[in-house]
Amino acid sequence: MSILGIAVPVALLFVAAAIAAFVWAVRTGQMDDLETPAMRVLHDDEVGSERGVSRRPSGRRSADRG
Amino acid sequence: MTPVTDATTPRGARPARTAGADVACEHCGLPVPAGRLDPDAELLFCCAGCDTVHHAIRAAGLERYYDLRDDADDRVRPDGAGVRRYAEFDDPAFREVHVVADATGRARLDLYLENVHCAACVWLVERLPLVVEGVIEARLDARTGVARVEYDEGSVSPGEIARALDRLGYPCRPYRGLPMEEHRRREDRRHLIAIGVSGACAGNAMVSAFALWGGALSPGHALLLRGLGLLFTLVALVWPGRVFFQGALSSLRTRTMHMDVPVALALAAGTLQGAWNTWRGAGETYFESITAVVFLLLVGRFVQHRQQRRAHDAVELLAAVTPATARLLRDEEEHEVPVEALARGDRVVVRAGDRVPADGRVVAGSSRFDVSLLTGESRPVAAGEGDPVAAGAVNVAAAVRLEVESTGAETRIGRVMELVERSARTRPPIVRLADRLAHGFVVAVLALAIVTALVWIRRDPANAVEHAIALLIVTCPCALGLATPLAIAAAVGRAARAGILVKGGEVLERLARPGVVLLDKTGTLTRGEVRMVSLDGDRGVLGDVAAVEAEGTHAIARAFVAAADDASIPRTAARDVEHVLGHGARGTVDGRAIVVGSGRFVRAHASASPEIDDRERGMLDRGLSPVLIARDGQAVAVAGFGDPLRDDAPAAVEALHALGHELAIVSGDHPTIVRAVADELGVTRAEGSASPERKVEAVREARARGAAVVMVGDGVNDAAAFSGADVGVAVQGSAEASLASADVFLSREGLGPLVELFEGARRTTAVLRRNFAVSILYNVVAGGLAVAGEIDPLVAAVLMPLSSLSVVTLSYRSRTFGA
Numbered sequence: 049m050s051i052l053g054i055a056v057p058v059a060l061l062f063v064a065a066a067i068a069a070f071v072w073a074v075r076t077g078q079m080d081d082l083e084t085p086a087m088r089v090l091h092d093d094e095v096g097s098e099r100g101v102s103r104r105p106s107g108r109r110s111a112d113r114g
Numbered sequence: 115m116t117p118v119t120d121a122t123t124p125r126g127a128r129p130a131r132t133a134g135a136d137v138a139c140e141h142c143g144l145p146v147p148a149g150r151l152d153p154d155a156e157l158l159f160c161c162a163g164c165d166t167v168h169h170a171i172r173a174a175g176l177e178r179y180y181d182l183r184d185d186a187d188d189r190v191r192p193d194g195a196g197v198r199r200y201a202e203f204d205d206p207a208f209r210e211v212h213v214v215a216d217a218t219g220r221a222r223l224d225l226y227l228e229n230v231h232c233a234a235c236v237w238l239v240e241r242l243p244l245v246v247e248g249v250i251e252a253r254l255d256a257r258t259g260v261a262r263v264e265y266d267e268g269s270v271s272p273g274e275i276a277r278a279l280d281r282l283g284y285p286c287r288p289y290r291g292l293p294m295e296e297h298r299r300r301e302d303r304r305h306l307i308a309i310g311v312s313g314a315c316a317g318n319a320m321v322s323a324f325a326l327w328g329g330a331l332s333p334g335h336a337l338l339l340r341g342l343g344l345l346f347t348l349v350a351l352v353w354p355g356r357v358f359f360q361g362a363l364s365s366l367r368t369r370t371m372h373m374d375v376p377v378a379l380a381l382a383a384g385t386l387q388g389a390w391n392t393w394r395g396a397g398e399t400y401f402e403s404i405t406a407v408v409f410l411l412l413v414g415r416f417v418q419h420r421q422q423r424r425a426h427d428a429v430e431l432l433a434a435v436t437p438a439t440a441r442l443l444r445d446e447e448e449h450e451v452p453v454e455a456l457a458r459g460d461r462v463v464v465r466a467g468d469r470v471p472a473d474g475r476v477v478a479g480s481s482r483f484d485v486s487l488l489t490g491e492s493r494p495v496a497a498g499e500g501d502p503v504a505a506g507a508v509n510v511a512a513a514v515r516l517e518v519e520s521t522g523a524e525t526r527i528g529r530v531m532e533l534v535e536r537s538a539r540t541r542p543p544i545v546r547l548a549d550r551l552a553h554g555f556v557v558a559v560l561a562l563a564i565v566t567a568l569v570w571i572r573r574d575p576a577n578a579v580e581h582a583i584a585l586l587i588v589t590c591p592c593a594l595g596l597a598t599p600l601a602i603a604a605a606v607g608r609a610a611r612a613g614i615l616v617k618g619g620e621v622l623e624r625l626a627r628p629g630v631v632l633l634d635k636t637g638t639l640t641r642g643e644v645r646m647v648s649l650d651g652d653r654g655v656l657g658d659v660a661a662v663e664a665e666g667t668h669a670i671a672r673a674f675v676a677a678a679d680d681a682s683i684p685r686t687a688a689r690d691v692e693h694v695l696g697h698g699a700r701g702t703v704d705g706r707a708i709v710v711g712s713g714r715f716v717r718a719h720a721s722a723s724p725e726i727d728d729r730e731r732g733m734l735d736r737g738l739s740p741v742l743i744a745r746d747g748q749a750v751a752v753a754g755f756g757d758p759l760r761d762d763a764p765a766a767v768e769a770l771h772a773l774g775h776e777l778a779i780v781s782g783d784h785p786t787i788v789r790a791v792a793d794e795l796g797v798t799r800a801e802g803s804a805s806p807e808r809k810v811e812a813v814r815e816a817r818a819r820g821a822a823v824v825m826v827g828d829g830v831n832d833a834a835a836f837s838g839a840d841v842g843v844a845v846q847g848s849a850e851a852s853l854a855s856a857d858v859f860l861s862r863e864g865l866g867p868l869v870e871l872f873e874g875a876r877r878t879t880a881v882l883r884r885n886f887a888v889s890i891l892y893n894v895v896a897g898g899l900a901v902a903g904e905i906d907p908l909v910a911a912v913l914m915p916l917s918s919l920s921v922v923t924l925s926y927r928s929r930t931f932g933a
Contacts, residue, residue, distance in 0.1 A: 052335060052338060056338065056342065059318075060342075063314060063318055066314060067310065067311055067314050070307070070310045070311075070314075071307050071310070071311075074303045074306045074307050074310070075303060075307075077299075077303075079302075079303070079306055080299060080302070080303075081255050081257065083255075083256055083257045084236055084254065084255050084256045084257070087232075087233035087236045087237075087256060088236060088237075088240070
């Protein structure tokens with residue numbers, strides 16, 4: 049009994065934490081679009097001032113091609 | 115989008131510079147047409163659009179796009195990129211409607227992009243901040259093609275953003291479905307959370323039940339584990355499971371038996387019994403079964419919901435690509451404005467190829483208008499000064515000026531739309547198969563439960579109520595509630611992959627029964643465009659005619675060029691070309707004087723033999739429009755123009771007959787043409803000159819005879835009939851209005867998908883019946899055991915998922931649509 053008295057509340061905490069994490073993930077829109085992020089991960093350079101990347105196009109290096 | 119599947123030229127290989135060979139376009143990889151081959155050019159493009167896009171990409175240093183692009187994907191040719199001016203995007207009215215801005219000048223704009231097709235598109239579009247100064251961020255959803263652009267209002271305008279995207283090969287429109295989208299996102303999230311929470315509860319309730327089944331527990335441990343099960347059950351019922359109780363309550367209030375009633379009853383009875391047994395420390399608890407029921411039913415609902423919405427989404431995106439602007443004349447200058455800005459008395463310019471933005475009268479110029487969208491008439495109608503023109507018609511000949519008389523809902527097309535809405539409101543309510551069954555089911559189960567309780571009161575009064583509740587739980591229509599949505603969702607999903615978008619599952623049930631199929635002609639049985647159907651006389655003249663007509667905007671001119679291309683006749687150049695509106699064209703090709711046009715026009719410039727006269731009459735008798743061709747002052751051939759039947763129309767009609775459907779053609783086109791088409795297809799009932807109102811009437815008449823009516827068409831003139839019919843089917847290339855009111859949209863060309871739709875619907879209904887049979891069999895077995903008092907929680911816990919699993923497997927393994 050004594051071990052269950054500790055294990056069960058701990059397990060309940062885990063369940064509650066898992067549910068809370070899931071609800072948070074859904075509410076912050078992480079399940080909204082399951083396709084595009086999978087494509088985006090292949091892109092090596094990120095764009096946008098928010099991410100602190102310079103505005104200078106990094107693709108310039110291949111500009112002389114063709 | 116222009117998906118092209120027959121491109122055989124491998125991309126990546128440098129184009130060979132030899133003329134005549136298949137040279138791949140530098141941008142899209144499609145073959146470069148002979149007319150654009152230039153041995154001196156460094157890079158070759160199939161069209162001006164590709165040229166513009168390629169240079170825009172290079173100028174921004176984004177060539178990596180070509181490395182990222184998936185070559186196996188459909189090739190997309192950016193037709194006319196860099197041409198549109200997007201002036202209406204800079205109108206204050208546009209900003210008001212579509213731009214969301216905060217106090218710091220940071221604005222957000224959602225745009226629907228055409229031509230989005232692969233991962234490289236995501237990469238390219240999200241590089242927008244590198245291309246346009248002032249854009250902060252661009253995020254693209256590849257599935258829907260909607261891009262969210264955040265920008266600084268001080269340094270860039272929506273028009274500049276739109277032009278930049280256009281230059282990159284993505285023509286865009288403001289995304290109109292935004293409020294709807296927000297609502298759906300919330301709905302989706304709610305569903306997901308409900309599934310996640312109920313899944314967690316079911317899993318944990320199952321774990322505590324396992325421990326109980328293991329046995330050899332002290333009473334204290336057993337109480338703890340049962341208490342845990344009860345806790346998870348209560349969470350599952352109060353949080354995600356409350357929808358069943360809400361549904362059951364509203365169903366009781368409206369006095370209609372709904373699937374939610376037996377579900378709620380079983381859940382409530384089982385939980386109360388379990389709670390009581392937990393309290394007294396004896397008897398059965400069914401917590402793991404109850405939580406599993408909640409989880410499985412929620413999954414079934416979500417799947418059904420998603421599938422039906424996907425069809426709605428696809429239809430809406432198609433609707434979003436129809437133009438919404440007009441060229442308004444202000445001080446003799448053209449301004450591109452949103453159609454909503456037009457008012458009575460305004461003057462607008464309608465160029466050749468434009469769609470008429472509002473009902474009005476021609477005040478300058480004369481042209482011909484394709485009104486097939488409104489009336490189904492396949493021949494363009496001429497309109498000169500003072501003639502009325504209806505909104506939605508397409509100007510096929512020359513630029514005209516219109517004075518606007520009515521706009522929006524007051525236009526003819528607006529009134530037709532109102533008719534659509536009215537018909538939709540009076541449509542009889544759908545009685546779903548599952549709900550019909552649920553009604554009988556609830557009554558039967560309740561009666562059985564009462565009988566069980568009465569029988570056991572005599573034999574074993576202590577356990578009588580318990581046995582009755584066990585019956586309620588094991589017969590809970592979980593498999594039934596899961597079987598219908600899953601079978602329908604699987605079928606709708608398969609259909610969508612086969613290019614058939616079904617808006618609601620119950621449509622399939624109605625399509626499975628033989629009934630009356632009313633077919634529109636223009637655009638449905640036929641291609642809906644003018645084509646050269648036959649050429650009598652000297653066929654060698656076709657190449658010369660195509661050369662003269664090469665730059666013509668008239669439908670006949672385009673049809674001549676298309677016919678020459680189909681016959682692989684190389685394009686030559688013509689000199690001294692003169693187009694005479696409404697009559698024909700003249701020109702010189704390699705010294706040969708060519709005259710092409712109406713009988714009167716050609717006879718004015720050349721002599722025609724009696725043989726030519728006969729041929730001309732022959733064309734008229736066949737319901738075709740004759741066009742004479744003269745070479746060096748002598749008429750040498752007569753071409754017949756018409757709207758030819760689709761290649762697969764005869765086979766489709768035969769297949770529909772074979773399925774037991776009664777066919778009839780209802781068209782707005784000329785009765786002789788309709789009759790000719792009907793005879794060719796072997797359809798006995800055919801009606802021409804049918805107005806939209808008359809089509810609704812025809813649907814009503816057929817319904818009055820007690821038949822299930824399916825209306826198949828493409829135009830706005832069919833939209834009202836769609837709403838009145840049991841099922842409305844819009845074919846590929848349909849007008850926006852008809853898409854909105856149709857239940858099914860065929861996104862693949864031709865009538866093949868229509869036959870597939872009927873056959874698939876029949877197979878789906880068969881699958882539904884089989885699922886019902888299986889789940890009822892389970893319920894009979896489980897119910898029998900419960901009545902006999904032989905059900906214990908273990909049996910219930912095994913039978914319940916087993917029945918669900920078998921119907922799920924049956925649903926997904928059955929071939930309903932496609933291969």
